[in-house]
Amino acid sequence: MKTPWWFMHKTPVAWLLVPVSWLYYLMGRVVYMFRKMRVYKSRRPVVCIGNILAGGVGKTPIVRQIAKYFDAPVVMRGYKRGEKTGYIGDEATMLSRDGIQVHVGDRKSNIMLLDKQVNDTTPIIMDDGLQNPKIHKNISVLVFDQNIGYGNGFMLPAGPLREPRRAVRRADAIIVIRGARPCKHFTLPTDIPVFYATNKTFSPYPENEKLFAFAGIGYPKKFFNSLTNVVGKKSFGDHYQYTDEDLKKLMEQAEKLGAKLITTEKDWVRLPAAVRDEIKYARLDTVIDNDFWNWLGEKLKCQR
Numbered sequence: 001m002k003t004p005w006w007f008m009h010k011t012p013v014a015w016l017l018v019p020v021s022w023l024y025y026l027m028g029r030v031v032y033m034f035r036k037m038r039v040y041k042s043r044r045p046v047v048c049i050g051n052i053l054a055g056g057v058g059k060t061p062i063v064r065q066i067a068k069y070f071d072a073p074v075v076m077r078g079y080k081r082g083e084k085t086g087y088i089g090d091e092a093t094m095l096s097r098d099g100i101q102v103h104v105g106d107r108k109s110n111i112m113l114l115d116k117q118v119n120d121t122t123p124i125i126m127d128d129g130l131q132n133p134k135i136h137k138n139i140s141v142l143v144f145d146q147n148i149g150y151g152n153g154f155m156l157p158a159g160p161l162r163e164p165r166r167a168v169r170r171a172d173a174i175i176v177i178r179g180a181r182p183c184k185h186f187t188l189p190t191d192i193p194v195f196y197a198t199n200k201t202f203s204p205y206p207e208n209e210k211l212f213a214f215a216g217i218g219y220p221k222k223f224f225n226s227l228t229n230v231v232g233k234k235s236f237g238d239h240y241q242y243t244d245e246d247l248k249k250l251m252e253q254a255e256k257l258g259a260k261l262i263t264t265e266k267d268w269v270r271l272p273a274a275v276r277d278e279i280k281y282a283r284l285d286t287v288i289d290n291d292f293w294n295w296l297g298e299k300l301k302c303q304r
Contacts, residue, residue, distance in 0.1 A: 017158035036133035050130030056218020061286035076127035078104025142171040147179030149186030195292035201226035212254035216240030
């Protein structure tokens, strides 16, 4: 689904949904406490990269950088698995294209499987597991986008938060992705280490090339704003599965404007193989400040 328009503003719709959000949260807490009764602790350090927002903050590039840095495996759900992504999901496909060992499905089962590799002591990177109580996390890192912050500050479905803002205190550290327009009311605890990261988008086309951009991600506006000379754009729901009719319409719209079609890497891996030569993607690279690597290295030493 598309990110609801009220997620970034305290609109009347958002206020009306606040009672529903608290009911949704309380039901979730009951399930959380039930699942917490059987916690599995890995013999290898588990580094959880999570968030408290419902997607769109740029967590996957952070996971990619950390996994590559330590040459570590990644365990993840593999959301929206389908034929176009080899039944592992778009995010898992992105990571595996970089040579990262990715395990999708039940994260607890996959960590237990990795524990059988007795000669391997590298950490295990757990993607999006802050709300998963079945696995003991040695280190938890939260990711935020400076432009989004906490959104409107409400929980689902009134806002983008999965749980109240106080959940930030479960993190050992926070990575904030810098933004051109930082959210004014975005504040973080002063007693938790905060590190920064910078995103850079690399277009495969020259700057003067007209572009028609499309994306099915949490906050497509972030992608559109990262490009230059965009003469047309189209947004779809997060993890959207493109049909032949969708692609035909996109190609027709781009042709009318004399533009080239461009999308995100996450969308590109969901496209049929037959059109991947015609449609290119802009690669997103994330650079995390050096202080974070020093901090994480020291924390991992303490786990051994």
